[in-house]
Amino acid sequence: MKARIVIATWFYEGQPGFLDFKYRIEALARRYQVTLLLRHECFRSEFADLPLTIQVLHTKGTSVREQFGFLRRCARTVKNDSADLLVLLGSQLALCAYMVKSVPTLLYWNEHPTHFFYPDYRNPLKRLVYRSLLRGNYAAGKRVTRVMPIGEAHREDLIANGVPAARAELIYMGVEDRFGYLAKVNSGPALRLVYTGTVIKERGRDVMLEGVALARRQGLDVRLTIVGAGEDQLVYCRDYASTLGIADAVDIVGRVPGSAIPAYLAEADVGICIWEDRVWWRFNPPTKLFEYLVAGLPVMASRIRTHTDYIHDGANGWIFDYDAAAFAECLQRIQDQRAELPAVSLRAHGSGQRYLWSHIEPQFLAVVDDALNPGQSSRVPA
Numbered sequence: 001m002k003a004r005i006v007i008a009t010w011f012y013e014g015q016p017g018f019l020d021f022k023y024r025i026e027a028l029a030r031r032y033q034v035t036l037l038l039r040h041e042c043f044r045s046e047f048a049d050l051p052l053t054i055q056v057l058h059t060k061g062t063s064v065r066e067q068f069g070f071l072r073r074c075a076r077t078v079k080n081d082s083a084d085l086l087v088l089l090g091s092q093l094a095l096c097a098y099m100v101k102s103v104p105t106l107l108y109w110n111e112h113p114t115h116f117f118y119p120d121y122r123n124p125l126k127r128l129v130y131r132s133l134l135r136g137n138y139a140a141g142k143r144v145t146r147v148m149p150i151g152e153a154h155r156e157d158l159i160a161n162g163v164p165a166a167r168a169e170l171i172y173m174g175v176e177d178r179f180g181y182l183a184k185v186n187s188g189p190a191l192r193l194v195y196t197g198t199v200i201k202e203r204g205r206d207v208m209l210e211g212v213a214l215a216r217r218q219g220l221d222v223r224l225t226i227v228g229a230g231e232d233q234l235v236y237c238r239d240y241a242s243t244l245g246i247a248d249a250v251d252i253v254g255r256v257p258g259s260a261i262p263a264y265l266a267e268a269d270v271g272i273c274i275w276e277d278r279v280w281w282r283f284n285p286p287t288k289l290f291e292y293l294v295a296g297l298p299v300m301a302s303r304i305r306t307h308t309d310y311i312h313d314g315a316n317g318w319i320f321d322y323d324a325a326a327f328a329e330c331l332q333r334i335q336d337q338r339a340e341l342p343a344v345s346l347r348a349h350g351s352g353q354r355y356l357w358s359h360i361e362p363q364f365l366a367v368v369d370d371a372l373n374p375g376q377s378s379r380v381p382a
Helices: 019-031 041-046 064-080 091-098 124-143 152-160 205-217 231-244 258-265 287-295 324-336 338-355 357-372
Strands: 004-008 033-038 053-056 085-088 105-109 146-149 191-196 222-229 250-254 270-273 299-302 317-320
Touching: 004 019, 004 064, 019 033, 019 357, 033 041, 033 064, 041 053, 064 091, 085 091, 085 357, 091 105, 091 124, 105 124, 105 357, 146 152, 146 357, 191 205, 191 258, 191 287, 191 324, 205 222, 205 231, 205 324, 222 231, 222 258, 231 250, 258 287, 270 287, 287 299, 287 338, 299 324, 317 324, 324 338, 338 357
Parallel strands: 004 033, 004 085, 033 053, 085 105, 105 146, 191 222, 191 270, 222 250, 270 299, 299 317
Antiparallel strands: none
C-alpha cells in the first residue's frame, strides 16, 4: 500500500511561477498517495493534471492571522487522513511543525523568514511579536525531520540559527531539462536582453528601463523583453518606456505559464537577474537564474550574494551594481565582448547542469524515503 503524504502549500495571488513546487509535488504524486492542500481555489488549475487529491482550505488573504488558521486546518487534515508524512512546501509554513505530533515532517526552506516576519517594525508591540515569530520559525527547523534549504546561504543561516547541520540538506530548486540548450546568442545585430519573473520597482524594473535608455543614448543597439508583468505593471512599463524614448526597443509581456518561458529564453542573448539589496533577497537564489544557465544564456546579475554565488564575472555572466548607470556600463562591456558571447554561453550552460531537476529529483526522493523509513537507509546527507 502506498504511503499517504499530505503536502501543504502557501501561494500568493499574482505569484509568477510554480515550477519548483510542481516538480516536487509531481515527483511525490507519481510514487505515493498524495493530498495537496491549497489556500485558494484559483491555484487548483496549476496542479489539476497531477494524480492526487486537492483540498482547498480557503483563506481570503495572507495575513498572519489567516496563515495561522490555515496551519491549524493543515494539522487537522494530517490527523484526519492518518498521514504517514507531512511536507511543508514553503518556509512560511514552518510553524505548522508545532501543531503536528508523531508524524515525520519535511520543510522546504525557500524564503528567508524576515521576508514575512519582518523584525524591525517601529511599533514596539508588532516588533516584539514578529521577532518572536521569527525565532519560532527557525526553531521549527530543529523540530522537523529534515529541512531542505534551496541554497548555500539559506543552509548557512539555518545552521547559524541553531538547526543541526545533519538536519539541513541543501536541495536546489531545480530546472526541467526542456530549458536547455536553447540559447542562440549573437544571431542578430541587436543585443537582446530578457527578464522573466515578478515585475516591480524593488526587483529592478526602473533600473532596467533607465539602463537600456542610457545605453541606447550611448549608441548601443540594445533590446529588452520583460516577461511576467501584472496588469498594472504592463501599463507602467509601457508608459515609462515611452517617456524614456525606448518604446520601440522594449517588449513588455504579461504573465505566462511556465511552459512558455523557454521560448522567450531561446530568443535572447543575455538573461537579467536584478534585485535591490534587501536582507531576505541575500538568501533566496531566483529560479530564473538557474533557468538562464541551463538554457545557455549568460547572466547579467546585480551585485548581491544570491547572484554572485553562482555568476562569475566574465565567465558565465557579468556582475553590475544596482543602478541604471552601472547597468548601462555593463551592457557596454558585454557589447565590447560580443565575439566571446558563444563561449560565455557554453560556460553558462555547463555551470547550469548541476541544477537540472533530473539530477536533483533522486536526492529529494531519497530524503522522502528516509523520512518514511527512518533507520533503513545508509545514505549520507548531501
